[in-house]
Amino acid sequence: xxxxTQALLGATIQGAMxxxxxxxxxxxxxxxLGTLPDLDVAIRYSDAVAAMTYHRGFSHSLVVLSALAxxxxxxVRRFRPHPGYSTRRxxxxxxxxxxxxxxxxxxxxxxxxLFWPMATPPVAWSSIFIIDPLYSLPLLAAVLGGLLFGLxxxxxxxxxxxxxxxxxxxxxxxxxxxxxxQRVAEVLDREGIRPxxxxxxxxxxxxxxWRVVVLDGEDYHESLVSWFDRExxxxxxxxxxxxxxxxxxxxxxxxxxAWFTHGILRYDQIDQALVVTDLRLGMTGFHPFRxxxxxxxxxxxxxxxxxxxxxxxxxxLERLKVLWQRIWHQEPSVPLSTWAGLLQx
Numbered sequence: 478x479x480x481x482t483q484a485l486l487g488a489t490i491q492g493a494m495x496x497x498x499x500x501x502x503x504x505x506x507x508x509x510l511g512t513l514p515d516l517d518v519a520i521r522y523s524d525a526v527a528a529m530t531y532h533r534g535f536s537h538s539l540v541v542l543s544a545l546a547x548x549x550x551x552x553v554r555r556f557r558p559h560p561g562y563s564t565r566r567x568x569x570x571x572x573x574x575x576x577x578x579x580x581x582x583x584x585x586x587x588x589x590x591l592f593w594p595m596a597t598p599p600v601a602w603s604s605i606f607i608i609d610p611l612y613s614l615p616l617l618a619a620v621l622g623g624l625l626f627g628l629x630x631x632x633x634x635x636x637x638x639x640x641x642x643x644x645x646x647x648x649x650x651x652x653x654x655x656x657x658x659q660r661v662a663e664v665l666d667r668e669g670i671r672p673x674x675x676x677x678x679x680x681x682x683x684x685x686x687w688r689v690v691v692l693d694g695e696d697y698h699e700s701l702v703s704w705f706d707r708e709x710x711x712x713x714x715x716x717x718x719x720x721x722x723x724x725x726x727x728x729x730x731x732x733x734x735a736w737f738t739h740g741i742l743r744y745d746q747i748d749q750a751l752v753v754t755d756l757r758l759g760m761t762g763f764h765p766f767r768x769x770x771x772x773x774x775x776x777x778x779x780x781x782x783x784x785x786x787x788x789x790x791x792x793x794l795e796r797l798k799v800l801w802q803r804i805w806h807q808e809p810s811v812p813l814s815t816w817a818g819l820l821q822x
Contacts, residue, residue: 478581479608480512485616486581486643487511487574492619493636494570496628498561504623507574514542514578524783525768526730529755530588530737537579538593546572584647586678586757588737599737603678603757604650610682612646615639650684657687657702664709665691670698676741676757681797686804690741690756695719697743699761699813703804713813718744721751724771724778731770731780745821749773752787754820760800762816763792790819 478486491499491507499506517536522528535541550568559567582589585607588599605612619639628636657677665672673692680686680701691698691712698712721744725731734753735742743754751771759765767787771778796816803811 478585478605478612480515482608482613482616483515483578483581484508484512485613485620486577488623489616489619489636489639490574490577491570492623492628493633493640494566494573495562496623496633496636497630498559500628501624503628504620508620510571510574511578513575524730525786526734526770526784529766530733533579533582533587533589533599535590535593537582537589537591539576539579539591541593542575542579543572546575581647584650598739601739601757602651602654603676604654605647605684606679606681608682609679609684611684612643615642615646650679653679653684653687653704656704657689660702660706660710661689661691661700661712664700664712667709668712670712672698674740676739678757680800680803681760681792683804686800688761692717692741697756699817701800701803701811701813703807705805706807708807711810713817715814715817717742718746720744721746724751725753725780728770728780730768730784734768734770743820746773747787747821750787751778752820760792760796760816761811761813762819763790763796764820765789767820 485508487510488504488507491503491510496503514536517532517534520531522531546568549571550564553567554564579589579591583591583600584602584605586601586603587607588601591600616639619636622635623633654677658675661675670691670693673694676690677687680688685704687702689700689702689710695717696714697717698714700710700712702710722731731753734755738755738757741756743756745752745754749772750769753768753770754764755766756764767789768784769781769787770784771780799811
């Protein structure tokens with residue numbers, strides 16, 4: 478999730494757990510601690526693929542963060558003890574502030590390495606967009622309420638209520654994901670398509686409209702599914718360029734990118750560059766993570782030593798309006814094939 482939401486979540490948890498004794502300072506401490514795992518963005522990596530795939534790595538590990546919570550608990554009890562709350566309560570508060578950060582990240586599409594240093598694929602439940610106001614607003618209300626009215630009451634009701642509301646909303650997003658995938662699975666079964674993989678994620682800033690990507694050999698299908706659809710979803714077949722992937726057999730960056738994304742990738746030759754696109758993130762035709770992994774020299778494809786980001790088009794307000802209308806109406810359909818064609822430039 479975005480850094481502001483992570484700060485609000487950390488502040489709300491610490492306010493609920495320790496606000497009775499720490500007062501408004503609990504909000505500040507929780508906000509700072511809640512954003513701590515994302516400081517790995519300051520690390521300088523070897524190339525663009527490494528920068529993407531090592532983010533949300535060790536700093537988001539449940540093992541590392543649990544150990545950090547224990548260390549911070551010992552330091553606080555050693556140098557700033559407070560008789561009002563126990564060591565157990567302090568540890569639980571710090572642990573929750575830290576581990577809820579990567580757990581919330583797991584609900585997005587990016588990929589979080591919860592079990593580092595184990596080499597398991599990143600966890601991406603992909604049921605919430607990276608910015609979702611409906612999740613963040615209850616937390617914002619709790620933090621503002623705590624700043625204005627304080628947190629000295631015996632039971633800080635506002636933070637607890639905010640955490641309950643935001644958590645219920647987060648769980649409800651899994652229902653939307655199941656709905657979208659089930660409707661697309663019915664169409665696939667009817668058309669006799671046996672997919673290699675199905676990936677679904679909400680459209681920007683909401684969980685009413687879902688984008689579903691289906692890998693099918695040399696192609697992939699895209700579909701938009703809304704809670705309010707009355708007709709079966711339409712699948713649009715789009716070339717994936719998998720023949721170009723053969724040029725990347727000797728590319729360690731491609732191997733890591735395929736591991737990180739579970740293979741939800743597209744390949745394009747643009748001029749003399751072989752560009753690989755992570756189809757999971759962003760919106761059709763507007764994907765933020767695109768990489769040059771090979772270049773054509775003297776008639777031959779050669780993997781690059783250092784992967785670099787390819788320029789990325791960003792969706793505009795007009796396209797957001799189209800998606801907003803698609804939530805409520807299936808027709809006219811969104812031109813997904815046309816939007817996907819933008820990736821060839």
